[in-house]
Amino acid sequence: MKGTQWKRWLLGAVAWFAFLPPLAAQNAPLYTRWENYTTANGMPDDKVLGVAVDGDRVWAGTENGLVLIEKGRIAKVFQPADGLAHRVVTGIAVDPKTGDVWISTFGGLSLYSGGQFHNYTNLTSGLANDIVYAVAIQDEYVWAATTAGISRFNTRTGEWSIFSEKNAPLHEPWSYGIAVAEKKVYVAVWGGGVLEYDIAGGFWKPYNDPDGEMELVLFRNQGLLHDIVSGVAYNRDTKMFWASTYFGLSGYDGRNWHNYLSTDSGLASDFINATQSRGDEVWACTDKGLSNLSFKTNTWVTYRPGPGNGRGEIVITGPDKKVTKLDTPTSLAHNYILNLAFQGQDIWVATATGLSHGIRESHKEGKLDEHARTGR
């Protein structure tokens, strides 16, 4: 008996090491199973604008309400009748300390805490504008990106601050995204590039397109690709920030810029609605699918629905630009991707026609990777 068990263990170890090299080479996760939440199974609207994860809870913002998903099922849909500030929910941020949920809407900011909503609007509070595109938490501060500048709310003192063209280097007040780093806050400004706020110093630093051209990229990797920035993400592992523009993807490591265009990389499209990043992963939410960059290996993986068969398609572009296409039985709900959130190994993707839950299947991942590697 003992001998048999030992042999089985050895066989398993050999099998593991056999698959490890290709996985390590690709160094990117593969999402082979998708579960979709649409109006067909309880979502209040197909267009999902934002998504956030809080442990085993998933919050999704749609054009017609806020959705709470627990244990894989839609537990509750919140709408203005429940106290939500507005039906159009653009973003969600969960305070990691308190668990309170802050929601950006087209009618102000909502705070959901202990089962009750409390709203902050331009008329009832110091919020700069009711059209709020994004919200983020930095210690006791709540940051909101609005069409009239950036609002910051001190939850302890109740003080509201507004950062606009009057007191910050905003060429445009229309802000789209916020990302919080250890000592900085980054804001994506539509037409104004990326702004970096120094928390300790209380000052702003702008990052703009060095060529200043709207249609051209004259200086590659010398600055932000474009000033029309739709989103910004901060990677706590690599200490880099990433900016999604409507003309490509930009990353900055504090010294060098790393820019990507669809013309010479595996990026699905230059029209990027949002970006997220962790570890070695950089994700771009484009109008033509969800692209994932393995930063170290320069390998791209793009997910999108297959051509009309309900199946999914994975396009892997290696650093040598070699393209491999894989087929999965399930698919993202749509190729127009609006945002993304991580839940452990899983991802949740906001699309134009539903919320998609991407699940890694390690047993398939190895086979697919082998397929990609060998073409068989």
Place this chain on the structure above:
Amino acid sequence: MSPVPRKRLLPSGMFPLALLLTSVMAMALCAYWARAAQPETLPPPVVPQSNYLTPVEAKFSRDGMRLYVVCEDDDSVLAVDVRTQRVVARAKVGHKPKDVAVSPDGKTLYVSNEWSDTVSELDAATFAVRRTLATGWGPLGLTTDQTGKVLYVANSIGNDISLLDLSRGVEIKRLASWRSPHYLQLSRDGRRVYAANLLPHLGSPDESPVSELTVIDTQKQRVTERILIPGVLELRHIAEAPSQRGAYLLVPFMRPKNLNPLIQVAQGWIVTHGMAVVWPATNAHEAARHSKVAQVLLDDADYYYAGANGAAFTPDGRYALVTHSEADIVSVIDTNKLERRLRQVPTADLPNRLDSAREFVVQRLPTRSNPAAVAISPDGQSAYVVNRLDDSLTAVDIPGFNVRTRIDLGGPKVTSQLRQGERLFHDARFCFQGQFACFSCHPDNHFDGVAWNLETPQLGRDRVMNRTLRGVAETAPYKWNGHNPDLETQCGPRIAKFLFHSEGFNAKQLADLVAFIKSIPLPPNRHLAAGGQLTAAQERGREVFFRKACDTCHTPATHYTAQISSDVGTAAKYDTSGLFDIPQLDRTYEKPPYLHNGQALSLEEIWTIYNPGDKHGVTSDMTKEQLNDLVEFLKTL
């Protein structure tokens, strides 16, 4: 020579009578002279209020041998030996201490210091202060978790709850709690902390108040539920029944019918007093369905017991005690009968049933002045009532519920004018059927956060917001219509006629009461730096304030009020006049909602919603940034 006979002035035998009459007249004359030489009444003894102890809270040591008593006017905590009934230890803590928590091992005490924004940590054995821990604004109620590693502190001014890591002595997070959290209670199983909020949620002045009992999961350290209790305010203490009795909560409250004309006080039933009975949801799934809440009144049909405040269960849960701070009474509740009542009467009917108390209140025990809290010994043999304005405890034997003795905590033996005035302020016996005292609607000498239909007999007309009494001495005239030139007018015949519907206070009582109200101080300003320097935003706001000539009506030299009435276009549909007293702006951040009827729920709304004609200052040309700055400056006043 024969002697000349003397003429007798009085017939024989009349002399003793004359002597008596003369003596009486002389005594009367002396008495008259004495009276003429002195004022009408002797001046009250001058005893500074700070010399009184003013005990507000008491908790037992783990072994039940000591009672720890917090004294807010003495800035101290006492230890009372319950066998000898003597004070055996005393420690000075921070300013205005309000509550004490005992660590699970019984070795450490934590005392909240409301005006210092700190918690004092004491060695329970030596009574030495070990550390002073920073909290949020206005710390009141506090409790450790079951492990003793985390201290929860209710910040009444910050409207939140601080969680302090006791190993490091630092705050680890703050949880929002609407609004003015006062008392915290750790559940017996240690899984939850409940927070009772004194003031109701901010809401439309046309609607009844809704108060909140905040529930915190001690594992997740998150707010998991906000239990809404409609129609009530001033949630104070929380008592949890033993698990064998269902672990339900009793939360004393006041239930005002503030939307009805107060002229109806004479018909009774305008301000009632009772307690919420709460069955908390015990897991996340149940929380989604919300906890179950019932309300029962503790009043009788023809007499009321104002100021429902302290609450405690006997260890077996067979009885519960509730103090009535403004009636100087403790109600003894037979929980078997209470539970029967809760089963028999539909929950929707209970909040307005004045025939409930007779079913389950088995005794009304008299106390000394202002019983603020009650603690029951771990062995269930005794209860101790904290008599806040008597510097004493009332000891009660259980289960007979006989008042055993008064334990003197050692305050002054004379009653000063201010103390007498404060007692009157807390005394509901001056109101018809004892419905309410001044304190009932001015809890903590502040306000209750709701609008009242005061003097107009028509339902819904001329509703006005309650106003704070903190720092009002120099802010005459009084009332929103400015009709009362002084506090004597405000608190004398007017109160008697329009509010109490009784004879009211006599001249001396009125003088005492007014003296006390004038002595109510302003609390420290939490938005102003210790040195008084303004932040950049506050400085910009100050410039806006003066550039917009706000100081014309909100005169800095007189507490930011010109002490006249003005029409700034804020009259609502049912207001008879648009002229309103210009309110003082001291500590304005503590007083939402705003404007005469509380229609502005935030400072911003005063200008963004309720100043369409620019009559309340020309503000329509202000940028949002300027308005935010102005708001920040106003908070510094």
